[in-house]
Amino acid sequence: MVDVIIIGGGPAGSSIGSYLSMKGISNMIIEKDIHPRPHVGESMVTSSSLVFEELGMLPIMEKEKFVHKGGASWHEPGGREFAIHFRDLVREDIHQDYTYHVDRSKLDLLLLKNAQKLGSQVVQGVNVKQVLFQGNQAVGVRAQLGDQEVDLHAKIIVDASGRSTILGRHLNMKKNDPIFNQYAVHAWFENVHRGDIEETEDYIHIYFLPVERGWAWQIPITPEITSVGIVVEREVFRKFKGDMSSYFDTYVNSNVALSKALANAHQINEFKTEGDYSYSMDQFVGDGFLLVGDAARFVDPIFSSGVSIALYSGRFAADVIENALKVGDFSKEMFIPYQTKLKSGTVIWYEFIRLYYKLLPLFTHFIQSKKYGIEIHRLLQGDVFDRSEVEVLDAMRRYIEAVEKKENHIFRAQLTNIPIDEIPETILAESLAQVSSGND
Ligand SMILES: Cc1cc2nc3c(=O)[nH]c(=O)nc-3n(C[C@H](O)[C@H](O)[C@H](O)COP(=O)(O)OP(=O)(O)OC[C@H]3O[C@@H](n4cnc5c(N)ncnc54)[C@H](O)[C@@H]3O)c2cc1C
Structure with a gap:
């Protein structure tokens, strides 16, 4: 039996698995898909690099040639552009004045492999159906292995299942955000004009759209491929009459700079959609369990915060798990400092x-x-x-x-x-x- 079972092998699951292994704590990451698998969330913030460095990921990311992100650029509806450059504020504990844009299928695979190398047991293609409880205490998971259901037990269960929020839904802890209810449509394109200023070509570009809480992202994935996404209120999307392509084009054409960027572009994969993604759980911890990353909380992605929160939640959660294992107490109280710390940031x-x-x-x-x-x-x-x-x-x-x-x-x-x-x-x-x- 391992000490900790982690449900989900995204950035949050790989982060906590890696930190636990580095502390000598046995853990198993159970992932329902088989990596590489596509995922939204392709632009990092610089704080993530601290975790990447601690996990030994930076040389791997450099070798993989993830695009360097030197800053962010905003385009107002009237055409004015303004940018921030990360080099203007380099944190002492982060030894790079840039971060990365990533193909998430690659990054998530590399993070998971790295966790395995550091000592996590990794099982892929296995769906966790439910968390098992004895009273209020989480004691294991029921997993689907082919035609069979198998019960696996551990001292502590970590929900890193992302927006599947397996524990949050089971325990009825999920609260939809009272303000944000947005809908994103996105795809990859080639031949996107990445801007008129050479220096900001590889920045993330954010375009304001003429609807409330409407914006678009432009994220360079490779020198040739660019991810573009349109975000509006779900109601605005619902009311649109027409197919996905005309919907996308309508909003692209509503911002002069975005329309110019995509003028000669061609789409290379299908549109994907993301909805219902703003929520929080009442609690991020309980007796025998912790929630990390999107499984705990999702804040609107306008500032590319998600992966950073996922990585840090893994880092912070590993600390309280270490303390809990030292004293053999897996009650909620042991995990509260993690919850307080994560909430203070989110x-x-x-x-x-x-x-x-x-x-x-x-x-x-x-x-x-x-x-x-x-x-x-x-x-x-x-x-x-x-x-x-x-x-x-x-x-x-x-x-x-x-x-x-x-x-x-x-x-x-x-x-x-x-x-x-x-x-x-x-x-x-x-x-x-x-x-x-x-x-x-
Ligand atoms: C429109 C949009 C744009 C975004 N843009 C950005 C961005 O630019 N930058 C950024 O940092 N973030 C962005 N995000 C957020 C980012 O995608 C997430 O915050 C991040 O992926 C969270 O990582 P995670 O590990 O918590 O969850 P995930 O990455 O979703 O990983 C969860 C894993 O758990 C697995 N899983 C789920 N259920 C089970 C189960 N029952 N059993 C076993 N495994 C299971 C899944 O297969 C998955 O691999 C964006 C999000 C949205 C919706």
């Missing part, structure tokens, strides 16, 4: 994203501000954990209040209906309260 991402969508020009304004620009850089690079306060978010909130109060403010018409004061009902309020009391 809540910052969430608040940043909420303020961004509340008033788009605010982001443009702050990123170019002498006083706050560098703080926005820090957030965009994923520096969100272990921070008790983030002054720039308070400043953004004060700015929004001022715009709301002043009827003739130039940004007034661009305020969206996202609530920012009515927080008691939101996930954010709950998380903030828990984090500040340190008592989840």
Whole structure:
């Protein structure tokens, strides 16, 4: 019997498996698919590189020639472009002024192989059907092996099943986000014009679309292949009359720069869609179990935060598991410090994203501000954990209040209906309260 069973071999599962193995803790990763398998989420933030380095992944990623991502570039509807360059703020603990764009089928396979090399047992093509409990205590999993169901037991169960959220659904802990309900349509293209500025050609490009919370991504996957995705509110997608191609083209043509980028491009794989992806679980831990990565929480992907959160959640969860095994106590209380730490980071991402969508020009304004620009850089690079306060978010909130109060403010018409004061009902309020009391 292994100490820990991990359900899912995506970035979160491979991360926690690797860290546990490095601590000498036996673990088994059970993955339902057989890697390589395609996956959305192709652009990293620089904070991820710290985990990649600790796991020994950086030389592998360089050898694999993942595209270097030196920054991010935004295109306003009027055609104005502005960019941030990671070299302007290099964290001491991260030894690169760039991060990566990746073909997720490759990255996830490499992470899983690396976990195996570090000591994780890896089983692929095996679907975990349910987590087994004795009372409230998770004690194992039931897995489908061909025609047979097999029960496997371990001291601790980790749900890293991504948006399948196997434990969250089973325990009824999943709460859909009260604000975000978006829908993404994406595909890969060749011959995309990656911009007029050579320096930013390999950046992620974000295009604002003329619908609320609408945006598009352009992510270079290889020198030839570019991923392009359109994100709008699910209702907006639902109301569109026409096929997927005309839907995609309509939104591409709604932004001058995006339309130029795709003018001579040709699509090389099928459109894929992603919906229902904003939620949080009431709890990230319980007796004998922890949730990591998307299985715990998903925040809107506008700032490419997902893989970073997945990797860090694995790193933090491995620490509390180590402590629990030392004392032989696998109760929820042992895992609470992990939950508090993860929430403290995801809540910052969430608040940043909420303020961004509340008033788009605010982001443009702050990123170019002498006083706050560098703080926005820090957030965009994923520096969100272990921070008790983030002054720039308070400043953004004060700015929004001022715009709301002043009827003739130039940004007034661009305020969206996202609530920012009515927080008691939101996930954010709950998380903030828990984090500040340190008592989840
Ligand atoms: C539209 C969109 C755009 C995004 N863009 C970005 C981006 O640019 N950058 C970024 O960092 N993130 C992005 N993300 C988020 C990113 O995709 C996820 O945050 C990330 O993949 C989470 O990793 P994970 O390991 O938690 O889950 P996953 O990567 O989903 O891995 C979960 C694994 O568990 C396996 N599994 C599921 N159920 C079972 C089961 N029952 N038994 C066994 N195995 C199981 C699955 O097969 C899968 O391999 C985006 C997400 C969306 C929806």
